[in-house]
Amino acid sequence: MRIFGAGDVWEHLSYEACIAAMRDAMVTFSEGRAPSVPRTFLDLAGGNMFGAMAGSLGSGDVFGAKLISLFPGNTRHGKPSHLGLVALFDPLDGSLSSLIDAAALTAIRTASASAAATDALARPDARTLAVLGYGEQAETHIRAILAVRPIENIRVWGRDPERCARFADRIAAACAVPCTPAADIARAVAAADIVCTTTAAVEPILYGRWIAPRAHINVVGFAGSDAAEIDADLVLRARYIADSRASVLAEAGEFRSLLRNGTITDAHIVAEIGEVYSGRAAGRTCGDDITLYRSLGHIVQDLAAARTLVDLASGAALRSIRL
Template identity: 50%
Template sequence: MRLIDQDEVRERLTYEVCIPIVRAAMIALSSGETRQHLRSIIPLAEGRMFGIMPGALGERAVFGAKLISIFPANFAQGKPSHQGVVILFDPETGAPVCVAHAGEVTAIRTAAASAVATDALARPEATHLAILGYGEQAQTHLRALRHVRPISHVTVWGRSPDRGGAFAARMAAETGLPVVAADDVQSAVAQADIICTVSGADEPILKGAWVRPGTHLNLVGSSRAGPAEVDDDLVAASRFIADSREGVLAQGAEFLRAKASGRVGDDHVVGEIGQVLSGAIPGRQSADQITAYKSLGHIVQDLASVQALMSRGA
């Protein structure tokens, strides 16, 4: 059995490699080529969770699962917030053939998926990125989105001004970009062309009234029904695209809250990002339209990423 550890994932699953892999995986998902169930999440104490995500890339293709724990407080201690394994099985023999570090795969492929969505939905001239949150996904999103848009300015907001400032300084040094910590969410997004919500907030932190026309949003921080990062107004005002429509209708917290309030119905989820990528449905329809990509994360992204690492490393 092949073991792919954290260091190997970090070294070889670059954004140049991962972005096209995720793009192809999401097209395959929306075309019905893949097989998967909704994720199962077990809540634990203090906001911690354990998740199980099974799937297959096709009827006779590689299959497997991700087993992952989510401990949000870890990042402040220098540890990954997502820890676990992705395991692949051989489609011909049924034997387990590969185990990979799920935390590092998740960190990279989630940001790569947002980059794919941003490339498909954001205005071509978008340059100002706002990031709400300063954890692991904040840094990976900044790294990934630079591959699809000419980012020239970044603002970041987080609940702790000290941590927000430290994040801004660290990422400015890494990227050479002006990365500025904002005092509040409204000022962080005031001039943004692209907004990534990666805060893990329980209640909405971003209001529709603060988002200017033409903005693209990647809604990432909530991966289950319950916690929501943006308000009903913003959901209702946006062209709302899912990674998986089935998943978002069942577990997409922002959409479910807006639906429960009577602001939107199921048809507000106009389709999946894979359908936009394949040309089956339009993405952005005007320069002034607000677009939103709801990312729950999907097992096909993990399986395709690890399969590529295994194949290319053989």
Template identity: 45%
Template sequence: MEIAYYDAEAVEKALDYQTCVGVLREAMQVLSTRHAVQPLRQIIELEEQGLFAIMPGALDRARGFGAKLVSVFADKERQGRSRHRGVIAVFSGETGAIECLADAEAVTTLRTASASALATATLARGDAQVLTVMGTGTQARAHVLAHRHVGNFAEVRIWGRTFPHAQSLAERLTGELGRPVIALADARTAVRDADVICTTTSAAEPILLGEWVRPGTHVNLVGSSFLGPVEADSALVVASRYFADYRPSALVQASELAVAREAGLVDDAHVVGEIGEVLAGMVAGRQSPEQITLYKSLGHVVQDLAAAAHVHRAHAQIEEPA
């Protein structure tokens, strides 16, 4: 039996941001309510060349199980950037047969930004008007594109450590959205008065400080996905109502949380819940208009599996004879 493989073009043909937000809304509730133990990702450092990650997981009998195998190496054509190359393998929960392989980079781009957009839709104030994205790479662009489906933002700002890169991305997004996107050179100015902030950088040290974030803001911390790099300082962690995609992962792999915990500022109980628990009505989300909410995105393989399975189903429908 030939195994279907979906390259980046096929993934993007079958899955857009709005659809992916809906797919993840269901998947994250399955993750948080099924109570099945999900293995933590295994990351192997490859002699300073890059990383290799193995991420197994399962949704349920109807949605299947599988794994993501991905390398993260520096992109030689784009200095300071990295690429996620690999595959997502989806197996049938009914028969155990492999159903498809999908390009991991394309799926990761879509599902990461869509997961943040879902968190914003769930935790941000309903009157949010200003979106700031920190970063200038693939995920920065994806986060802007995904967020247009969950809010009517009057102003969109881009900040990057290299201002010309921020300008370039802002110009590109202005053309894609048909409305102005502003590039700002100063991080504090970029987040001032923002209602939603997304950090999508490869920064090793904080680029977002708690003293800059006003009450009522929602923050998506996305860029750091393993222990070591931190995008936000401990003051922000302490001040926030902290949510994770998967609590066991956050407790051992979320850098910003680990730094604050090692300093004695918080403990494990600071993670009040998973986004799937909020969606399922098991845990309260935002409790007041003044509260700062924070969603730590480490990424979970069920997001990849659900997205890839949707791509497989969509192409099966396209290819069905009339």
């Protein structure tokens, strides 16, 4: 069995490879060829949670599980909010083949899934990126989206102006793209081609009236059945595309609230992203469309990222133990 620590994940799992893996995995999922069980969460004290999810990438392919703790307050101390492990099993004999740091894997695969969706849904000439948040997911989303669009200008917003300014300076230096802190969210997203929400907000902070026609939105932040980073107007204006229909109906607060009051039906989910990748459903239908990818995360994404990591690191000298 091989053990991949956080450093191993960051060293070997490239955004480009992970983006391709996300496309393939979500096609497999939407075609019903990647069985999984609904993820479960155990409520802990102080708003923290412990989650478990299990699945397979299909007959004869890897299967496994993810065990993860969700401690949102960690971000205030510079620690990841998601901590845990992903376990991969060999499909030939059922043996445990790999244990992988889930914090690093989740950071890269979540951003890569958004980048894959952005590549399919955003306009080819998209050049301006707005990111809400300045944590780890904000940085990984910037790096992943730079792999699919030639971004020329980045704007970031966060609740603490000083931290936001430091983050913008670091991103500009690391990515060689101008990155500007915005005084408020409306200014951050004004006329932006691509917007990513990566905050822990449980009430709307992004409003549809601020979003220009032709924009693409990745809604990535806190998932909760009664929580919402975006308002009802943005849900109604956008072509709403899910990673998983079932996940949206169970966990996407901004969608569920409109469903409960009868404003929309399940049909407002125009497609799963895997259906867009395979050509079974349309993503952007005209230039003025606002497209929205709702990222809730799925075990097939973790397994696909994990398998890609193992393949990329196959020649590396990593820790191993015999069970």
